[in-house]
Amino acid sequence: MMTRVAVVVLALLVVLTGCSGSSKAPQTATMTIVIADGSVSPNGQRVEVRKGGTVTLEVTTDKATIIHVHGYEIEVQANPGAPTTHEFTADKPGAFEIETHDPAVIVGQLVVKS
Amino acid sequence: MTGLLPLHGVGSRSDLPLPFALVVFGAALVVVLTFVLVLRSWGRARWTEPRGRALPGLTRLVDHPVTRWALRLLVLAANVVAWVALWAGPDKVSNPFPGFLFVWVWVGLVVVSLLTGTSWSALHPVRTLLAWRAGSSTTTPMPRWGVWPGALALAGFGFLELVQPDRATTGVLRWWALAWLVWVVAGTLRHGGAWLASSDPFEVYASALARISPWQRIDGVICWVNPLRQVCSTPAPRGLWGVALVLLGTTAFDSLGSSLAWVRAVQSSAVPALAWGTVGLLAMIALVVALYWGACALLDRHARPEHTPLRSWHRLGPSLLPIVVGYVIAHYTTLFVLEGQRVLITLSDPLGRGQNWFGTAEWGVDASIFEHPSLVAWLQVAGIVIGHAVAVVAAHDLAVRWLPTERQMTAQVPILAVMVVFTCGGLLLLFAP
Numbered sequence: 001m002m003t004r005v006a007v008v009v010l011a012l013l014v015v016l017t018g019c020s021g022s023s024k025a026p027q028t029a030t031m032t033i034v035i036a037d038g039s040v041s042p043n044g045q046r047v048e049v050r051k052g053g054t055v056t057l058e059v060t061t062d063k064a065t066i067i068h069v070h071g072y073e074i075e076v077q078a079n080p081g082a083p084t085t086h087e088f089t090a091d092k093p094g095a096f097e098i099e100t101h102d103p104a105v106i107v108g109q110l111v112v113k114s
Numbered sequence: 115m116t117g118l119l120p121l122h123g124v125g126s127r128s129d130l131p132l133p134f135a136l137v138v139f140g141a142a143l144v145v146v147l148t149f150v151l152v153l154r155s156w157g158r159a160r161w162t163e164p165r166g167r168a169l170p171g172l173t174r175l176v177d178h179p180v181t182r183w184a185l186r187l188l189v190l191a192a193n194v195v196a197w198v199a200l201w202a203g204p205d206k207v208s209n210p211f212p213g214f215l216f217v218w219v220w221v222g223l224v225v226v227s228l229l230t231g232t233s234w235s236a237l238h239p240v241r242t243l244l245a246w247r248a249g250s251s252t253t254t255p256m257p258r259w260g261v262w263p264g265a266l267a268l269a270g271f272g273f274l275e276l277v278q279p280d281r282a283t284t285g286v287l288r289w290w291a292l293a294w295l296v297w298v299v300a301g302t303l304r305h306g307g308a309w310l311a312s313s314d315p316f317e318v319y320a321s322a323l324a325r326i327s328p329w330q331r332i333d334g335v336i337c338w339v340n341p342l343r344q345v346c347s348t349p350a351p352r353g354l355w356g357v358a359l360v361l362l363g364t365t366a367f368d369s370l371g372s373s374l375a376w377v378r379a380v381q382s383s384a385v386p387a388l389a390w391g392t393v394g395l396l397a398m399i400a401l402v403v404a405l406y407w408g409a410c411a412l413l414d415r416h417a418r419p420e421h422t423p424l425r426s427w428h429r430l431g432p433s434l435l436p437i438v439v440g441y442v443i444a445h446y447t448t449l450f451v452l453e454g455q456r457v458l459i460t461l462s463d464p465l466g467r468g469q470n471w472f473g474t475a476e477w478g479v480d481a482s483i484f485e486h487p488s489l490v491a492w493l494q495v496a497g498i499v500i501g502h503a504v505a506v507v508a509a510h511d512l513a514v515r516w517l518p519t520e521r522q523m524t525a526q527v528p529i530l531a532v533m534v535v536f537t538c539g540g541l542l543l544l545f546a547p
Contacts, residue, residue: 044378071127073207093487094127094448106377111130114487 025050025113029090031098033107035061035078040100045108047098049090055110059084063102069110071096128372129448129544132491137545140495141538147503148530152510157522159515161346164332166339173336182236186245189237192218192461195471199464200291205284210460212282216275217453221446223320224439231329231336234320238310240298247303254308260352261311264318265360267297269399271315272364276371277391312351322357326435326504342504345432346511355431358438359406362536363399365441369543370398405535406434409528416525417516426513430529433509437533440501441540444494448483455479494544502537506530 029049034041049055059067059078067076067086071094078084090112099106132140175181196214203209226234235241241251280286294315301309310317325348330339370376371394380390410427417426455477462475470476483490509529517525 043381044374046374092127092481093130093484095130096127105381109374113130114485 025053025111027053028056029053029110030056030058031108031110032058033060033067033100035059035063035065035100037062038103040103040105040107042107044106046111047108048111048113051090051093051112051114053090053112055088055090057084057086057098059086065100065102067098067100067107069096069098127448127452129490129494130487132494132541132544134545136491136495137541140499140541143499144502144537144541145534147499148506148534151503151506152523152526152530155507155510157514157519159346159511161340161343161511162515164330164337164339164347165343166330166332166337168332168335168337170335173334176336185233186237186242190239190242193239195461195464197291199461200284200287203284203464204466206466208460208463208466209284210457210464211284211287213453213457213460215287216282217450218457219316220271220275221442221450222454223316224323224442224446225450227320227323228327228439231327232321232324232331234324235311235317238314238317240302240310240314241307244299244302244307247306251307254306254311256351257305257308257312258352259312260354261313261318261322261357262353263301263313264315265353265356267313267315268319268357268360269364269395272360272367272395272399273392276364276368277388277395279388318357319361322354322435323439325432326439342508342511345435345508348432350428350431352428355406355427355434358431358434359402360399361438362434362441363402364395365438365445366402366539366543367395367398368445369540370394373543402536405532409532412528413513413517413525416518416521418518426516426529429516430509430512433505433512436501436504436508437536437540438501440498440505440537443497443501444540444544447493447497448490451483452479452481495541498537498540498544502533505533509533 025048027050029047031042031045031047047055057067057069057076059065059076060083061078062080064077064079067078068074069076069088071092072088074086074088076084076086090110093112093114096110096112097106098108098110192214196211199209199214200211203211223234274281274290278286278290298310298314301313311321312318325345326341327344328338328341330337330344330348332339371391376394380387383390407427410425410430413426413430456479458474459477459479460475462472463469464471510526513526513529514522
C-alpha cells in the first residue's frame with residue numbers, strides 16, 4: 001500500500017517539476033487604459049511580467065483621475081488630452097491590483113513572476 | 115499625491131496564483147491520503163479520554179498573578195493604543211488600526227491559539243476591564259445557546275472583511291468597533307464571562323482553534339497533549355459546527371471575490387457591488403452548510419438507534435477545524451508576515467504626528483519572503499493538505515463511535531467526499547482563474 005502511494009506521489013512530483021519550468025513571463029508589459037464617458041477599459045485584465053521587468057501604463061481619459069498600482073503604491077495622475085505614460089520596474093513578485101479612482105474600477109491585475 | 119488617499123484595504127498585495135500543476139498535485143494527494151488514512155485506520159475510537167503529560171510547574175508559572183496580570187495589561191495596552199489610533203489618528207494608510215484588526219487580531223488569534231491554547235480568552239481585554247465583577251472569568255459554563263451568537267458575529271465580521279465598502283477607513287471602522295464593544299460589553303454585564311465565550315467572534319474563533327493546540331487543562335493542570343486526542347475527546351459546544359462552516363464559507367468567498375473572473379462579472383453588471391458581495395458571501399456559506407448537512411444526514415441513516423438524538427453534524431463539528439487552519443495558513447501567511455510588521459511600525463505613531471512611542475517607528479519591513487515564491491506556494495499546498503489529513507483522521511475517530519462496525523466504511527464515504535470537495539475547492543480557489 002505505502003509503496004503504491006509513494007509511486008503516485010513521486011510520479012506527480014515529476015509531472016509537477018516538468019510543468020513549472022516552462023512558464024516564463026515576458027520582460028516587458030504594457031497596459032493600455034481608456035476612460036471615456038464613465039466607462040473604463042480594460043475590465044479586470046491580467047498582465048504578467050518577469051521580476052525586474054518593465055511595466056508601462058498608458059492612460060487616455062476624458063476626466064482627471066488617478067491610476068493606483070497597489071503594493072507598489074504608485075499613483076499616476078492622468079488628465080484629459082494627450083495620453084499619460086508611466087513606466088516602472090516590477091521589482092516585487094506577487095499579484096497586485098491596478099485601479100482607477102474616478103470612477104472606482106479595478107482595471108487589472110499585475111502579476112510579477114520571479 | 116501619495117499618502118493623501120485613504121487606503122483601500124489591508125494587504126495591497128496577494129500571493130501569486132498557484133501553478134496549476136501544484137493544484138492538481140495537491141488535490142490528488144488529498145484524495146489518496148483520504149483513502150489510505152481511512153482504509154488503514156482503526157475500527158474503535160482511539161481518543162475518547164483527555165490525556166497528556168501534566169506540567170504542574172508550568173501551570174504554577176502561568177497561573178501566577180504576576181504573569182497573568184503582566185500579560186493582561188500588555189494586551190490591554192496594545193488594544194488601547196489601537197483604539198487611540200482609530201478615534202484620534204489620521205484616516206490614512208499609516209493608521210495602524212486596520213492592520214491591527216485584520217492582521218494582528220484576525221490572523222494573530224490563529225497563531226496564538228495554535229501555539230498557546232486558550233490564552234486568548236484568558237487575556238481578553240474586556241475580561242481585564244471587567245475583572246472587578248465576579249463572574250467575568252473564563253470558568254463560567256457555556257450558556258444553553260452555545261456558540262451560535264459567535265457564529266452569527268463571525269459572519270458579520272466576514273461581511274466587514276470582504277464586502278463592506280471602504281472597510282479600511284476609520285470612518286467605517288469606528289461604527290463596527292462601537293457595535294462590537296456594545297455587543298460584548300452589554301452581553302457580559304448581563305450574562306457574565308460566558309457571554310464572551312459564546313458571542314465574541316474573536317474569542318469563539320480562538321477557543322475553537324485552541325482545541326487543536328498541544329495544550330489542554332486537565333483537572334486544572336496544564337498538560338502537553340496530542341492535538342488529535344484533544345479535538346476528539348473534548349465535548350463540543352452547541353453551534354461549533356456552525357462556527358467552522360461560517361469560517362470555511364467566508365474563506366471560500368474571500369478567494370472567489372478576489373479572483374479576476376468575479377471582479378469582471380461584478381464590474382460589468384448593473385447590480386451594485388455591495389449586493390453582489392452580500393449575496394456571494396451568503397451563498398458560499400449556504401453552499402458549505404448544504405454540503406456538510408447532506409453528508410451528515412446520509413451518515414445518520416447508518417447510526418445505531420441509541421445515538422440518533424445527537425446528530426452527526428454536531429458531533430463531527432470539531433473535525434472541520436483543521437481544514438479551517440489549513441485555509442488560514444494557505445491564505446494569510448504572507449499577509450501576516452508582511453503586514454504584521456507594518457502594524458508594529460505604525461503602532462508607534464498612532465496619531466500620525468511623526469512620534470515614536472515604542473521606538474519601532476523607524477523600523478523597516480523585512481520583505482525577504484518575497485524572494486521565495488515557490489516556497490510560499492508549497493507552504494500553501496502543504497497547509498491545506500495537512501489540515502485535510504488531520505480532519506479526516508479526526509472525523510473517522512469521532513464517527514466510529516456511533517456507527518455499526520459492519521457499515522463503518524460505507525457510512526463514512528459521503529462525509530469524506532465532502533471533505534475532499536472542501537479541500538480541493540480551497541486549492542482551486544488559490545489557483546484563482
